[in-house]
Amino acid sequence: xxxxxxxxxxxxxxxxxxxxxxxxxxxxxxxxxxxxxxxxxxxxxxxxxxxxxxxxxxxxxxxxxxxxxxxxxxxxxxxxxxxxxxxxxxxxxxxxxxxxxxxxxxxxxxxxxxxxxxxxxxxxxxxxxxxxxxxxxxxxxxxxxxxxxxxxxxxxxxxxxxxxxxxxxxxxxxxxxxxxxxxxxxxxxxxxxxxxxxxxxxxxxxxxxxxxxxxxxxxxxxxxxxxxxxxxxxxxxxxxxxxxxxxxxxxxxxxxxxxxxxxxxxxxxxxxxxxxxxxxxxxxxxxxxxxxxxxxxxxxxxxxxxxxxxxxxxxxxxxxxxxxxxxxxxxxxxxxxxxxxxxxxxxxxxxxxxxxxxxxxxxxxxxxxxxxxxx
Amino acid sequence: xxxxxxxxxxxxxxxxxxxxxxxxxxxxxxxxxxxxxxxxxxxxxxxxxxxxxxxxxxxxxxxxxxxxxxxxxxxxxxxxxxxxxx
Ligand code: SF4
Numbered sequence: 001x002x003x004x005x006x007x008x009x010x011x012x013x014x015x016x017x018x019x020x021x022x023x024x025x026x027x028x029x030x031x032x033x034x035x036x037x038x039x040x041x042x043x044x045x046x047x048x049x050x051x052x053x054x055x056x057x058x059x060x061x062x063x064x065x066x067x068x069x070x071x072x073x074x075x076x077x078x079x080x081x082x083x084x085x086x087x088x089x090x091x092x093x094x095x096x097x098x099x100x101x102x103x104x105x106x107x108x109x110x111x112x113x114x115x116x117x118x119x120x121x122x123x124x125x126x127x128x129x130x131x132x133x134x135x136x137x138x139x140x141x142x143x144x145x146x147x148x149x150x151x152x153x154x155x156x157x158x159x160x161x162x163x164x165x166x167x168x169x170x171x172x173x174x175x176x177x178x179x180x181x182x183x184x185x186x187x188x189x190x191x192x193x194x195x196x197x198x199x200x201x202x203x204x205x206x207x208x209x210x211x212x213x214x215x216x217x218x219x220x221x222x223x224x225x226x227x228x229x230x231x232x233x234x235x236x237x238x239x240x241x242x243x244x245x246x247x248x249x250x251x252x253x254x255x256x257x258x259x260x261x262x263x264x265x266x267x268x269x270x271x272x273x274x275x276x277x278x279x280x281x282x283x284x285x286x287x288x289x290x291x292x293x294x295x296x297x298x299x300x301x302x303x304x305x306x307x308x309x310x311x312x313x314x315x316x317x318x319x320x321x322x323x324x325x326x327x328x329x330x331x332x333x334x335x336x337x338x339x340x341x342x343x344x345x346x347x348x349x350x351x352x353x354x355x356x357x358x359x360x361x362x363x364x365x366x367x368x369x370x371x372x373x374x375x
Numbered sequence: 376x377x378x379x380x381x382x383x384x385x386x387x388x389x390x391x392x393x394x395x396x397x398x399x400x401x402x403x404x405x406x407x408x409x410x411x412x413x414x415x416x417x418x419x420x421x422x423x424x425x426x427x428x429x430x431x432x433x434x435x436x437x438x439x440x441x442x443x444x445x446x447x448x449x450x451x452x453x454x455x456x457x458x459x460x461x
Contacts, residue, residue, distance in 0.1 A: 089426075116426065117409075117428065119409060120427065142425050142426075142430060145412060145428065149409065149411065149412075152393055153394070194379045194431075197379070197423060197430050197431035220379075249433050249434050249438035250433060251431070256412055258411070258413075258414065259412045259430065262412070
């Protein structure tokens with residue numbers, strides 16, 4: 001398919017990988033912020049194409065992984081109610097809550113429906129006027145636009161039976177918090193392309209300057225990621241600290257204004273708790289007053305559910321770039337996709353699931369890269 | 376959930392506010408996609424779609440850029456390193 005296949009062509013990948021080898025003279029640590037990029041890197045074994053001086057660490061960009069435990073427990077509590085049809089993206093269903101997961105509720109007869117778009121949940125609300133429809137609205141800025149659209153549509157259609165359990169995250173404050181941490185190893189960022197399609201990248205300019213760190217807005221195909229790495233390393237080798245846009249075909253400096261306006265009309269910025277990471281000021285979105293009636297935590301009085309986090313999952317260390325999944329003592333043992341201890345093993349964007357799914361596969365015949373480039 | 380994939384707009388079906396809708400093809404599959412956030416996108420354009428909503432229209436000239444760059448990397452064997460365009 002156009003704009004997909006051509007960005008996967010192996011000869012282009014080889015050329016960029018060779019160029020990265022040519023220009024790299026020092027050890028550098030880069031963070032790919034988005035879990036989708038982590039999966040693309042591990043699936044295509046792009047990390048093996050890089051010079052050994054170059055390390056990629058994974059960022060906090062998996063919304064399923066960072067959704068706080070109390071939100072999962074709230075979701076489970078609402079999904080159990082007989083009058084509720086609970087709608088969620090598929091990969092939230094197996095994320096462990098305090099005691100159960102949503103899949104357990106579904107197996108016990110709860111009406112939980114997997115949707116691929118929040119707009120489907122709005123449709124389900126229209127089709128089931130005698131039921132309460134609750135959508136589990138998790139995600140970053142990209143998904144916030146879709147969630148804002150679902151909320152606006154539900155309000156326009158006066159759907160009194162639709163509400164949302166909102167767990168939304170803003171990426172820039174998380175990057176800032178990583179930059180400002182004294183123990184951060186990250187020297188350059190590959191920022192998440194699709195988040196920036198919505199937000200643009202002006203907000204990264206002061207960050208790059210303040211922390212003297214290159215930030216490259218990067219897409220998701222192998223060629224995108226390698227080109228993003230090349231641009232980032234090139235800056236580091238030259239002592240530059242600019243914001244560059246590798247994903248020019250989909251991202252503009254100012255972003256998508258329609259989407260920004262829509263998000264602003266529905267949500268306000270709030271403090272957000274990131275599972276494994278902690279609270280980050282101004283890093284989340286909650287309903288503003290005008291849309292407060294769509295807040296499922298108020299509608300079903302589940303705001304006060306308190307939970308205690310188990311401490312056997314080290315997802316926070318992994319999402320802040322301190323550790324790799326294989327450093328976790330549970331990886332591939334007690335914690336596997338079919339029996340996960342933490343969200344990063346469940347999510348289609350989780351770093352642990354990426355390592356588990358792809359890194360053990362022997363596909364040497366399929367590797368797009370000549371042996372001379374491998375370390 | 377966060378991986379947006381590009382698709383080709385084959386038809387515009389609805390045009391009301393918040394519900395501008397099109398038939399968008401992703402390889403062998405066509406799906407109904409909300410196009411409200413890409414008001415300029417028309418039939419024949421490629422869009423990036425995320426959770427059922429088009430979030431960005433692909434700019435073709437920019438999409439070709441990386442391939443021009445790759446062509447430029449194809450330099451003669453006896454090139455000097457400092458001649459390589461970056
Ligand atoms: S392997 Fe499992 S327990 Fe370890 S960090 Fe990953 S999700 Fe958590």
